[in-house]
Amino acid sequence: MSGRAMAPQLLTRAGARRHSHAQHVLRLPVAQVPRAPWEALGGRSLEPNGFFDPGFAQAASRHAWNGRGNDALVAFDGAGQGRMLAFLPVVSAWAALRLPVPALVARQPYTVLSSPLLDPERAVEAAGALIDGAAGAGAHLLVLPFARLQGPTADAIAEALARRGIAPAEVDNAHERAAYASTGDVESYLRGGMGAKRLKEMRRLRHRLEDEGAVAFTVADRPDTIAPAVQRFLALEASGWKGKQGTGLAQAQGDARFVELAALDMGARGGFEVAELQLNGRTIAAGLVLKGAGQALFFKIAYDESMGRVSPGVQLTLEMTRRFAEDPEISFVDSTAAAGHPMIDHIWRERLAVGDLLIPTRAGDPVAAAIVRLIKARRRAREQAKSLLLSLRNRKEKRL
Incomplete structure (x- = not known):
């Protein structure tokens, strides 16, 4: 299974004897997935995932990471490409993990939530179609990195496996990250997380900032305001440590183009915002937010390190937390941050359980079990190597 984008391929065609409705699954290049049914599925999905919005996913596939491209497993109702039941971008295990094994991995650039889009009225069938589609592509295992471990999507996957007599998915790399879902008074919420003393200190620092000039919090949420705001974000990110390490979005022309196009595409449908904190008209902090179906993803943040x-x-x-609290259309915000993040964990108190779902595609399959062991061993080895490098670096710094 090559990681290279391939021509449309029919993977399964299931009829009424196996499922309650006829449906079929295609493996398509993401750039060729039809937009109208895809957008419709995203708007009604069992659980939203802004990373799988067509504006984000197609721009990422075409431009990010040197425009490598990727495919998607797409389930449709009936023989045509009408109502979409499921969507999941995938690459081979070799492309994602450098493992030469028959597995597909849900992966696309800059994505840290891989729970698939599923039709809520036929969620178990939709989840099953993805499992069958992966099997039809020759995969013995379907891997969903950073998937929600609890909730209706995880439940639908579990039920689809049970109906096929397949062992439950195993979980690797399970952890929790910060989220915001409060419905109470936002100032009380902030005090509860940060503590009254720390929040008072932040107010003092805000007054210090105001002593230096005019301070404004703004949100760009229309294409005409989003475009220049994205450019300010890219410049701000490039000016900091990410720029020095060459990992900022602006460091690669394709990555910058990806975020520019995704912002404009999603912003035209109310799905993208750029929040900015400005001092005398100069942006000193900025955040990118993906929105849709009542939820949001705090995608990226950058700030002026000289203003630390x-x-x-x-x-x-x-400021963004206060805005989310006032937005009646947003009920949940995923920080997308690493577990134990030193900043956001002390502001947002809710937690989202995520991890890598390792999903067998066949019942009693020893090949899938062997791949699971290999993937888990690979992660442990990588963690041990990182720990060793960190230890050696700390020892070197102590000698200096």
Whole structure:
């Protein structure tokens, strides 16, 4: 199974004897997935996932990471490409993990939530179609990195496996990350997380910032305001440590083009915002937000490191939290941050359980079991190597 985008391929065609409705699954290049049914599925999906919005996914596939491209497993109702039941971008295990094994991995650039889009009225059938589609592509295992471990999507996958007599999915790399889902008074919420003393200190720093000039919190949410705001974000990110390490979005022309196009595409449908904290008209902190179906993803943050004395990133996050609290259309915000993040974990108190779902595609399959063991061993080895490098670096710094 090559990681290279391939021509449309019919993987399964299931009829009424196996499922309650006829449906079929295709493996398509993401760039060729039809937009109208895809957008419709995203708007009604069992659980939303802004990373799988067509504006984000197609721009990422075409431009990010040197425009490598990727495919998607797509389930449709009936023989045509009408109502879409499921969507999941995938690459081979070799492309994702450098493992030469028959597995597919849900992966696309800059994506840290891989729970698939599923039709809520036929969620178990949709989840089953993805499992059958992966099997039809020759995969013995379907891997969903950073998938929600609890909720209706995880339940639908579990039920689809049970109906096929397949062992439950195994979980690797399970952890929790910060989220915001409060319905109470936002200032009380912030005090509860940060503590009254820390919140008072942030107010003091905000007054210090105001002593230096005019401070404004703004949100760009229309294409005409989003485009220049994205450029300011890219410049700000490039000016910091990500720019020095060459990992900022602006460091690669394709990555910058990806976020520009995704922002405009999603922004035209109310699905993208750029929040900014400005001092005398200059952006000192900025955040990118993906929105849709009542939920949001705090996708990226950048701040002026020379202004660290007033904690611009924290100040921005506080303002964004207040805005989320006032937005009747948003009920849940995923921080997309690493577990134990030193900043967001002390502001947002809810937690989202995520991990890598390792899903067999056949009943009693020893090949799938062997791949699971290999993937888990690979992660352990990588973690041990990182720990060793960190230990050696710390020892070197102590000698200096």
